[in-house]
Amino acid sequence: MSVDVLLGLQWGDEGKGKIVDYLAPKYDFIARFQGGPNAGHTLEFDGIKHVLHQIPSGIFRDNKHNIIGNGVVLDPVIFIDEIIQIEKKFNIDLTKILSISTRAQLISPVHRLLDKILEKNKGDSKIGSTLKGIGPTYQDKIGRHGLRVGEVLSKNFNDKYAKQKSYHDNFLDGHYDQPFFDEEKKFFESIKKIKKFKIVDTEYLMNKNINRGKNILAEGAQGTLLDIDFGSYPFVTSSNTTTAGACIGLGISPNKILNVFGIFKAYCTRVGAGPFPTELFDDVGKKIASNGNEFGSTTGRARRCGWLDIPALKYSIMLNGVTELYMMKADVLSDFNEIKVCIGYNYNGEKIDYFPSSIESENISPIYKTFQGWTSKSNKAKKFEDLEKNFQSYVRFIEDQVGVKINLISLGPVREQTIYIN
Ligand code: GDP
Ligand code: IMO
Numbered sequence: 252m253s254v255d256v257l258l259g260l261q262w263g264d265e266g267k268g269k270i271v272d273y274l275a276p277k278y279d280f281i282a283r284f285q286g287g288p289n290a291g292h293t294l295e296f297d298g299i300k301h302v303l304h305q306i307p308s309g310i311f312r313d314n315k316h317n318i319i320g321n322g323v324v325l326d327p328v329i330f331i332d333e334i335i336q337i338e339k340k341f342n343i344d345l346t347k348i349l350s351i352s353t354r355a356q357l358i359s360p361v362h363r364l365l366d367k368i369l370e371k372n373k374g375d376s377k378i379g380s381t382l383k384g385i386g387p388t389y390q391d392k393i394g395r396h397g398l399r400v401g402e403v404l405s406k407n408f409n410d411k412y413a414k415q416k417s418y419h420d421n422f423l424d425g426h427y428d429q430p431f432f433d434e435e436k437k438f439f440e441s442i443k444k445i446k447k448f449k450i451v452d453t454e455y456l457m458n459k460n461i462n463r464g465k466n467i468l469a470e471g472a473q474g475t476l477l478d479i480d481f482g483s484y485p486f487v488t489s490s491n492t493t494t495a496g497a498c499i500g501l502g503i504s505p506n507k508i509l510n511v512f513g514i515f516k517a518y519c520t521r522v523g524a525g526p527f528p529t530e531l532f533d534d535v536g537k538k539i540a541s542n543g544n545e546f547g548s549t550t551g552r553a554r555r556c557g558w559l560d561i562p563a564l565k566y567s568i569m570l571n572g573v574t575e576l577y578m579m580k581a582d583v584l585s586d587f588n589e590i591k592v593c594i595g596y597n598y599n600g601e602k603i604d605y606f607p608s609s610i611e612s613e614n615i616s617p618i619y620k621t622f623q624g625w626t627s628k629s630n631k632a633k634k635f636e637d638l639e640k641n642f643q644s645y646v647r648f649i650e651d652q653v654g655v656k657i658n659l660i661s662l663g664p665v666r667e668q669t670i671y672i673n
């Protein structure tokens with residue numbers, strides 16, 4: 252019996268979806284613990300590519316039960332759209348294999364509208380939010396007037412919605428228009444449909460099953476550097492994306508967690524605004540973006556690209572208690588003459604080797620170590636020893652720097668393009 256946590260160590264889009272799907276056969280339950288439809292987790296298998304936003308990435312593996320935990324903010328409209336798409340494409344009945352926490356918060360059209368207005372009001376300092384209503388929904392949760400999924404079963408749901416909306420009326424007055432009312436209509440239609448799913452106290456479901464010896468994989472969304480407390484604030488999301496967030500977001504005590512799988516790209520990307528010390532603005536950055544097809548899975552926006560940042564990686568490993576590292580998209584770095592890795596920074600005139608709490612592009616510049624590149628022949632490797640020597644040196648260098656073993660190297664988006672190293 253154990254709970255393992257899988258999460259991103261960078262700014263999101265590390266390839267979490269691929270690896271949850273890859274590991275899912277070893278687990279009985281797959282559970283999302285935070286975030287919402289701001290996430291886009293891509294899975295590729297049997298010639299099919301599918302992007303999941305709110306549904307856990309164990310959904311395509313037989314006999315796995317999938318859970319949307321209390322830490323998640325759920326948009327019922329997007330959720331029902333996702334369900335319809337999957338049911339059409341794969342002919343499976345998801346009501347049987349998916350449970351939603353009574354305590355998960357509901358994203359409503361009001362939250363999406365607030366997100367849009369608040370972001371616009373930020374002007375030049377805008378975060379680059381996905382505008383899915385994430386921040387305003389978590390604000391209502393903390394403000395103690397959130398609407399929870401369990402409440403869709405109440406006869407007074409419409410009154411509860413109206414009451415929550417009234418908290419925002421002053422601010423939103425003048426913004427309620429026909430498209431908003433159309434969205435509200437869709438919201439209520441989706442609320443009806445969501446009742447077909449198992450809406451349960453998932454904290455009991457999980458703990459009972461842990462006691463029965465079942466295995467759970469907790470699936471993180473976003474990444475550690477987007478964490479509300481430890482990320483590059485204020486350019487962050489509104490939830491705790493770290494291992495501690497899995498305890499809060501599922502109702503599991505810390506001593507139940509065994510392994511923490513930290514997922515990172517062999518380089519870095521970021522979508523949206525905010526500091527990014529190793530960002531590349533030249534042709535090398537463009538080549539990484541094009542090799543890695545770096546466009547957001549949720550918004551389609553171009554992702555900013557740069558070299559791997561070791562101080563940031565060490566910081567994320569420390570915060571999460573990572574026990575195994577999984578290096579993703581290593582194939583993207585093939586056919587470069589040179590590969591660089593950031594091993595420290597010049598920060599306010601000083602050399603440092605940690606990730607500071609306050610970064611602005613002007614006050615930080617990376618210190619690099621340069622490696623000789625490798626060729627795309629390595630992308631066909633089935634085991635570590637098949638990788639070219641320069642590739643192997645890159646892996647060993649990262650392990651030496653961060654003090655945690657790299658147990659998995661991903662060389663492409665499909666399940667089979669994965670090397671597991673014991
Ligand atoms: P997530 O949000 O962490 O699940 O990651 P995304 O799905 O947003 O972005 C990762 C993208 O890279 C997706 O398009 C994946 O299909 C793709 N991908 C995952 N692993 C690899 C890999 O090892 N190599 C390449 N080239 N693509 C990968
Ligand atoms: P996955 O799970 C990458 C970024 C947004 C923005 C900031 C705040 O696919 O890795 P929000 O919508 O939360 O208000 O946006 O966080 N962001 C992500 N970037 N991957 C994600 O999820 C992200 N979810 C949010 O681009 O900069």
Ligand code: MG
Nearest residue numbers: 264291292548
């Ligand atoms: Mg993503």
